[in-house]
Amino acid sequence: MSQPILQVDQLVKRFGGLVATDHCNLEIRAGEVHALIGPNGAGKTTLLAQLSGELASDSGRILFEGRDITRLPIHKRVAEGIVRSFQITTLLPRLTVRENLALAVQARTGHSFDFLGTVADESDLDEGAEEAARRVGLLDLMEHIVGTLSHGRQRALELGMALACKPRLLLLDEPMAGTDPEESKKMGDLINSLREEHTLILVEHDMDAVFRLADRVSVLVAGHVIASGQPDEIRNDPQVIAAYLGEDETATENMQ
Numbered sequence: 001m002s003q004p005i006l007q008v009d010q011l012v013k014r015f016g017g018l019v020a021t022d023h024c025n026l027e028i029r030a031g032e033v034h035a036l037i038g039p040n041g042a043g044k045t046t047l048l049a050q051l052s053g054e055l056a057s058d059s060g061r062i063l064f065e066g067r068d069i070t071r072l073p074i075h076k077r078v079a080e081g082i083v084r085s086f087q088i089t090t091l092l093p094r095l096t097v098r099e100n101l102a103l104a105v106q107a108r109t110g111h112s113f114d115f116l117g118t119v120a121d122e123s124d125l126d127e128g129a130e131e132a133a134r135r136v137g138l139l140d141l142m143e144h145i146v147g148t149l150s151h152g153r154q155r156a157l158e159l160g161m162a163l164a165c166k167p168r169l170l171l172l173d174e175p176m177a178g179t180d181p182e183e184s185k186k187m188g189d190l191i192n193s194l195r196e197e198h199t200l201i202l203v204e205h206d207m208d209a210v211f212r213l214a215d216r217v218s219v220l221v222a223g224h225v226i227a228s229g230q231p232d233e234i235r236n237d238p239q240v241i242a243a244y245l246g247e248d249e250t251a252t253e254n255m256q
Helices: 044-052 074-080 097-109 116-121 123-135 151-163 181-193 207-213 231-235 238-245 249-254
Strands: 004-015 018-029 033-037 059-064 082-086 169-173 199-203 216-221 224-229
Touching: 004 044, 004 199, 018 044, 018 199, 018 216, 018 224, 033 044, 033 207, 044 082, 044 169, 044 199, 074 082, 074 097, 082 151, 097 123, 097 151, 123 151, 151 169, 151 181, 181 207, 207 231, 216 231, 216 238, 224 231, 224 238
Parallel strands: 033 199, 033 216, 082 169, 169 199
Antiparallel strands: 004 018, 004 059, 216 224
16 A cells, blocks of 8 residues: 555645645555545545546646646546545436446446436446446345435445446545434445445545544645544644644544
8 A cells, every 4th residue: 555546746726816725735545545634614625626627726736646637637537547426426316226327337438328218228337237236235226216215325326326437546525424323334334345446535524434444544724734644643643633623622532
């Protein structure tokens, strides 16, 4: 896990007078779960959008396996193996789980079809859909209408759609948001099971999940990384406690 798969070098994104990412530097090692934490407005979601290609950067560089992808559009980054899940993932609630997953496979392969109803009939699309469903525990729900699923299962489907794109680097944006404790545990177990096959960047507000799942943690404050290290190092870093947690005793306890 020593070789960086992703390097962020002096990355900047401005929205008018607001600097969302401010000369941000970050290294992600191949095969790790790397969590990004920080207060609201720190720039975490903006940074993920820059990494995925949803937002163009104003300056700085993004290197993926040593190659500069800073100006690469989102669909080409997906083809390279960089896939973002959750906040920008759109489910089609009137279609089945199978159809949603087949459409995700189709987006990756470029397979063409004339009518939406034929998607699930294409054997290669269906095989990819079933593989993704099996991975996220939805194989027995393939014919269910997505809009009838629980929030937690819809979250699992969103992850399944990202996995259908065969990512090498998976960007997860608050995967446990809005889930109940049981659903959150299932999602955590699912994320943990992916670490052997994928490199993951995790943005998540559930500190218990962050410190349970992450190999390393980076703390983003005011658009730049103030600390990176193993979970125990971050928990006890005075700079992190001062800048992120302040003197709030409850927040400090959540880091323990």
